[in-house]
């Protein structure tokens with residue numbers, strides 16, 4: 327994959343092997359992959375790795391949120 331994410335404790339740096347001038351910084355995994363997917367769409371027509379990774383990161387975030395919401399409901403639900 328040409329686009330790489332470098333996770334630090336506070337932010338994520340997005341760099342692209344093929345585009346030395348491209349560099350972006352985001353806070354959080356999902357916004358970082360969104361920026362990577364945007365760059366992929368704009369500069370690397372036909373490539374899908376960052377777009378797929380963005381979809382997976384987004385799905386994982388939604389699953390985590392769903393689990394948190396379900397945990398809040400658990401006192402009210404008898405199984």
Ligand SMILES: [Zn+2]
Nearest residue numbers: 342344345369
């Ligand atoms: Zn690039």
